Amino acid sequence: xxxVALVLGTLFGxxxxxxxxxxxxxxxFIQMSYGNLLVIVLMIVVFCAAILxxxxxxxxxxR
Amino acid sequence: MTIVDPKTERPDQADLDKAAxxxxxxxxxxxxxxxxxxxxxxxxxxxxxxxxxxxxxxxxVFGVTTIAALIVVIGTGFVLxxxxxxxxxxxxxxLFVNSLHLWSVEIFMFAMVxxxxxxxxxxxxxGKRKATWITGVVSFLVSVGAAFTGYLSQQNFDSQWISTxxxxxxxxxxxxxxxxxxxxxxxxxxHIVLLPLVVVALVGLHVLMVRLRGVVTPFPAKNETPxxxxxxxxxxxxxxxx
Numbered sequence: 001x002x003x004v005a006l007v008l009g010t011l012f013g014x015x016x017x018x019x020x021x022x023x024x025x026x027x028x029f030i031q032m033s034y035g036n037l038l039v040i041v042l043m044i045v046v047f048c049a050a051i052l053x054x055x056x057x058x059x060x061x062x063r
Numbered sequence: 064m065t066i067v068d069p070k071t072e073r074p075d076q077a078d079l080d081k082a083a084x085x086x087x088x089x090x091x092x093x094x095x096x097x098x099x100x101x102x103x104x105x106x107x108x109x110x111x112x113x114x115x116x117x118x119x120x121x122x123x124v125f126g127v128t129t130i131a132a133l134i135v136v137i138g139t140g141f142v143l144x145x146x147x148x149x150x151x152x153x154x155x156x157x158l159f160v161n162s163l164h165l166w167s168v169e170i171f172m173f174a175m176v177x178x179x180x181x182x183x184x185x186x187x188x189x190g191k192r193k194a195t196w197i198t199g200v201v202s203f204l205v206s207v208g209a210a211f212t213g214y215l216s217q218q219n220f221d222s223q224w225i226s227t228x229x230x231x232x233x234x235x236x237x238x239x240x241x242x243x244x245x246x247x248x249x250x251x252x253x254h255i256v257l258l259p260l261v262v263v264a265l266v267g268l269h270v271l272m273v274r275l276r277g278v279v280t281p282f283p284a285k286n287e288t289p290x291x292x293x294x295x296x297x298x299x300x301x302x303x304x305x
Binding site for chain 1: 119120121122124125169173176177180181
């Protein structure tokens with residue numbers, strides 16, 4: 001179990017390292033942490049995916 | 064008609080009255096509320112097993128995702144309340160439940176915002192659904208307050224930092240005397256009593272409004288009147304299993 005945790009921790013920890021004071025972007029009067037920017041981008045991606053990806057209903061083709 | 068309830072083996076008073084030709088006392092406030100409620104939301108409408116065909120899209124999933132996340136938020140919140148900060152900051156199980164509480168809130172807000180975007184671009188307040196939209200908006204605003212008081216209730220340096228930063232903003236609005244973000248006792252009461260009650264009540268009302276008015280119909284296609292679109296939506300094959 002510790003090996004799995006180590007591998008997963010290394011994999012995801014190397015993708016986004018949050019173990020330090022936050023980095024911020026400055027766009028004019030807009031100031032935002034990269035963490036918050038990432039969440040906003042993810043929401044936009046999921047929103048677009050929800051509209052574009054077809055939904056398979058229980059009785060396919062009934063639509 | 065069941066004169067004797069087979070489960071309790073006792074006669075049902077309402078059935079006995081009906082059999083004896085004694086009508087219900089429709090003037091009583093209990094009967095009035097019951098009849099109005101059943102008329103507005105009969106059981107098959109309150110808990111439907113079919114939805115209109117146009118609901119078969121991923122964008123309709125985010126409302127129920129928000130509710131599922133809210134259930135986990137409330138459940139983990141109960142557990143955190145039982146054991147307290149010594150437990151959630153130190154023991155491995157406590158840290159895990161604390162993390163579940165945080166991440167379910169993240170999913171709650173994430174799904175709620177996507178739900179909001181979806182409904183905004185559908186203009187989901189159409190067709191006498193203004194109250195549904197408004198209860199949703201107010202739920203969102205109250206949830207922001209619930210999350211904020213949650214960050215103030217963590218009992219660590221982060222919550223101290225947030226409260227001392229926030230006090231200036233709150234004081235500048237003039238609300239600081241009533242709502243003191245550096246008063247931990249007040250903030251945790253808002254977080255675990257007042258705001259959860261309001262959020263759950265508003266979300267419940269919101270869901271009831273959705274059941275009452277139904278899911279908003281799609282915008283009409285080109286050269287189609289809104290009436291034709293509603294008729295097409297109502298008859299287009301038309302319902303899929305929920």
